[in-house]
Amino acid sequence: MNESEFLAGYDPRDYPAVAVTVDVVALTIRGGGLRVLLVRRGEQPHAGRWSLPGGFIRPDEDLPQAAARELAEETGLSDRVHIEQLASYGAPGRDPRMRVVSISYLAFAPDLPDPRAGTDASDAAWHPVDKVPELAFDHGRILDHGLERARGKLEYTPLATAFAGDTFTISELRGVYETVWGVPLHAGNFHRKILSVPGFVESTGETTESGGARGGPRAKLYRAGDARLLHPALLRPAREETIR
Amino acid sequence: MNESEFLAGYDPRDYPAVAVTVDVVALTIRGGGLRVLLVRRGEQPHAGRWSLPGGFIRPDEDLPQAAARELAEETGLSDRVHIEQLASYGAPGRDPRMRVVSISYLAFAPDLPDPRAGTDASDAAWHPVDKVPELAFDHGRILDHGLERARGKLEYTPLATAFAGDTFTISELRGVYETVWGVPLHAGNFHRKILSVPGFVESTGETTESGGARGGPRAKLYRAGDARLLHPALLRPAREETIR
DNA sequence: CGAATAGTGTCTATGAGACAGTATCTT
DNA sequence: AAGATACTGTCTCATAGACACTATTCG
Known part of the structure; x- marks a missing residue:
């Protein structure tokens, strides 16, 4: 048969x-x-x-x-x-x-x-x-x-924006990555990197109404861009132990 | 209810x-x-x-x-x-x-x-x-x-070795990538890159019995290494059109 | 011999990450 | 005033990719 x-x-x-x-x-x-x-x-x-x-x-x-x-x-x-x-x-x-x-x-x-x-x-x-x-x-x-x-999808897709509201600051976006990955990220480098990825976020032209709860200037607001994939990707800090 | x-x-x-x-x-x-x-x-x-x-x-x-x-x-x-x-x-x-x-x-x-x-x-x-x-x-x-x-898995896992035999040359491995991705890759750079990824391949110490069908020296033989993830990854040539 | 291939050297552009510095805001 | 934060400048290091070069082998 x-x-x-x-x-x-x-x-x-x-x-x-x-x-x-x-x-x-x-x-x-x-x-x-x-x-x-x-x-x-x-x-x-x-x-x-x-x-x-x-x-x-x-x-x-x-x-x-x-x-x-x-x-x-x-x-x-x-x-x-x-x-x-x-x-x-x-x-x-x-x-x-x-x-x-x-x-x-x-x-x-x-x-x-x-x-x-x-x-x-x-x-x-x-x-x-x-x-x-x-x-x-x-x-x-x-x-x-x-x-x-x-955790993996945050690296190469703009999924992190799905955790944020309609508009968000770069700091809030960094908070998403830090929370999901469980690791602290360097604020300055993260900021520059996000803005360098085409289509990840786009500026609304607005800023927050006030500074952060513990001080600092008003932050610019962004919304999700039209990219479906991030290029270059945002790689997690290397995790040698998970590779083998 | x-x-x-x-x-x-x-x-x-x-x-x-x-x-x-x-x-x-x-x-x-x-x-x-x-x-x-x-x-x-x-x-x-x-x-x-x-x-x-x-x-x-x-x-x-x-x-x-x-x-x-x-x-x-x-x-x-x-x-x-x-x-x-x-x-x-x-x-x-x-x-x-x-x-x-x-x-x-x-x-x-x-x-x-x-x-x-x-x-x-x-x-x-x-x-x-x-x-x-x-x-x-x-x-x-x-x-x-x-x-x-x-196609995506070839980038960050050693999956390409599953298409090859027990032992293979770097050229054969390059052939797998070129076939699955459908793009030509630079032989020299590919060679160096494969050997630089820890645990991707390991040398058998042997070489092919003869050179290639159309000439060239004997190639060293490798087997799959113990890495489960490739770090750094082998990224496909950028495909701008697939990002959005 | 001529052509193709294996493997290596080198240069450049780019990005990651460390670090510093300035401006702005809250307490 | 003090401290925190937003953002930018700069340096170093690693890697991708282009290109060149040598050595080896086949036809």
């Missing part, structure tokens, strides 16, 4: 049902740190545990739509949120109930309001990524993948 | 079945060009059309396992092949029969034998990527994503 014959005789309905879910790693910057949106599970399995927001896909709904819907159900926001596919997970046994394949999405948002009042407020919260409790299923691994992807 | 209650009351068996497949973008270098493994569909829909090798996942089989199995069924080889997840596709209607979510994988192999004799030989072939016929389903888009991913 060759592959074609095998496929023809193969009816997936003969097999145990496969469920498909989307899970969202939603990141924002709050209180000076990077945070991820978690929801507390109300039902078994893993009842009471924190998990990534997500759920089963619905008929006639594309995957990115499903991810946006799940996110909107928790945050009330679908606007101003950048969303992109992360990876898929389908190991047998990752959900004890049945075979579940999860398509994960990565979402970046500027400082969002608290998870929306429509749902039980105690059930969803922004957790600092360095103090995340043990998560349900394999969500801890998904979160790790999402964080590493986000 | 909050999210937890919704999930609890939601039985995916109540909805039309969702099938999960893996599809593999398998690339190799043959006859001086980059080629992709395609199989001809024997059954409806899209009977007679070329498509990526793939099929339904089986119970108790992890996703990478399923991809490796599908590839092995066509090539007879599972060894020496690098395989990694690419992306997932689940738009309603992408398969006319039912809701199908496809997890795609990207595979890189050194010059492989022809698709194996066990299956009907006329049903599988390595196609030059610049002369691919119209593919079934949305496989054309999946292939495009795979090619772009492969």
